[in-house]
Amino acid sequence: MGCSSCSTGKDGQPRGCKNNGTCGTDGCNKLTVFDWLSNMSLPNGQKPFDCVEVRFKNSRKGFFRNTENLPLAIGDVVATQAKSGHDIGIVTLTGELVKVQMKKKKVAFDDESVLKIYRKASQRDIDIWQKCRDKEPEIQKRSREIAISLKLQMKLSDVEFQGDGSKATFYYTAEDRVDFRQLIKDMAKAFSIRIEMRQIGYRQEAQRLGGIGSCGRELCCSTWLTDFRSVSTASARYQQLALNPQKLAGQCGKLKCCLNYELDMYLEALKDFPSQDSKLMTEKGIAFCQKADIFKETLWFSYRDDPATWHALHKEHVTEILEMNKKNEKIASLEEYAQDNVNEEKLVFENVVGQDSLTRFDKPRKNKRNNKKRRKNKPKASRNAQ
Known part of the structure; x- marks a missing residue:
């Protein structure tokens, strides 16, 4: 965990906000943006940008217009406009950097489709929101059972409730087209809420769920990577990597995104390099x-x-x-023209502690054979001897 409010407590559970990496202080570094303009004031006469960035469950983010001129800061819980009702999210970015992010995401500043922020969330809003979040694991389990009973070839990976609890969005992955009309009817009858099904790719699934990669760090897609560039096996060939699917594939089952990180450097070096087919x-x-x-x-x-x-x-x-x-x-x-075949000196690793043996604390093993020989050679004492 990145911040102190959600550090690990008993039984490996988050100790503070219990959001498992998506805390209100935004210190867990999950798709966060560093506000390097936070300590700078605006020029005289310039009004602050009226849009803010709000994050919802996992990696879902959106831009909302602050029409009420609320004094918002990073970490504030706000009630935002939705298609029906309202949603609850956490402010992750304010100020001029929001304009940069909107330009990066190709969202127009003056677009009328940009939703607005209603108010700062009250304690009643937060209680309803938290109550809905607590029901998500059980509803996800029950929905998977319904999908299996209908024999649908799909995987329900995540469930997200709207902040007011009126709607639930089910994220799923599937190889082919799935007819889930009966599934929606059964789930609406079982949960008494409006259901929305949204299909995502395998990389988006890994981004939402998160995890630990083979490098030992959290997945790039769930921490800082915001877009998915296409990765091909040519990237591995240029870097002279073995085409082993088990090593080149990530947690999503696709080629790892990190294969593109150093690809430009390899391509630059190969420009003046002779072809291997020469x-x-x-x-x-x-x-x-x-x-x-x-x-x-x-x-x-x-x-x-x-x-x-x-x-x-x-x-x-x-x-x-x-x-x-x-x-x-x-x-x-x-x-x-061949280079001299100089034998590389092999590194001899020495014990810097003082040439101590690794087994110096082990108990010495007794030689059973010697003990048997001693017993045989030992003269038997006379029973009558006193």
């Missing part, structure tokens, strides 16, 4: 590229007749040989 013509025979290291700027070649012996060549030498081959000129052998 062949070197020598008097000893044709040489094929077996391996390339972008960081060391080295390529390994081997002859067709001797593929087990590799020769390391610098990329400049490879480019020079290719230029000679274009002029129908051959070099004598790769050994002339």
Whole structure:
């Protein structure tokens, strides 16, 4: 947990706001934006921007117009306009940076479709909102049972109540089109609320649910990543990664988003790098590229007749040989240009504590064979001896 109000308490449960990473203080770093203009005042005569950013459950955010000129700050719980009724959310950003975020999300400043903020949430609003949030796990479980009984090929991943408790949105994933008309009727009858079904992708599902990635950190999509760029296997090939689906796939089952982070650097380095499909013509025979290291700027070649012996060549030498081959000129052998095969010194890890053994605290094992021999060799005492 990022902030002190929702740090871990008993049984691994959040101690403070009990929102499990979406606390009111907005210190858990879940899709948050750092307000670097917070300590700066506006020029004289300029009015503050009248829109604020509000976050709801998990990663859902929206922009709302502050028509009542309420004094809002980050972390305030507000009642916002909805299609029907009102919703409850937490203010995550105010001021001029909201204009930047709206421009990034391609939302017009003067768009009439931008909803407005009614008021700061009262204690009654918060109680109703919290009561609805507490019912979500049980309703999600019951809705999954109804979907299984109807034999629908879909997965209900999350349930979100509207702040006033009048509507519930069910997020689901499915491979094909699903006819859930009967499902909506059964759920509306069982829960006595209005039902809205919303299909999301597998990456959006991982973004909403969150989790820990293979790197040991929280998922990028649920903490700071706001858009999903397409990731292809070519990204792994450019970075010379093994095409292992188990290692390249993330928690959503798709290719990891982090494969794109360093891709631009690799593409920039490969611009002046010889192709791995290049062949070197020598008097000893044709040489094929077996391996390339972008960081060391080295390529390994081997002859067709001797593929087990590799020769390391610098990329400049490879480019020079290719230029000679274009002029129908051959070099004598790769050994002339090959780098000296210097054996790398192996790191010997020493114990900085003082060469202590790892088993110094273990109890010494007794040798049972020696004990048996001692018992055999030991003279038996006479029973009558006193």
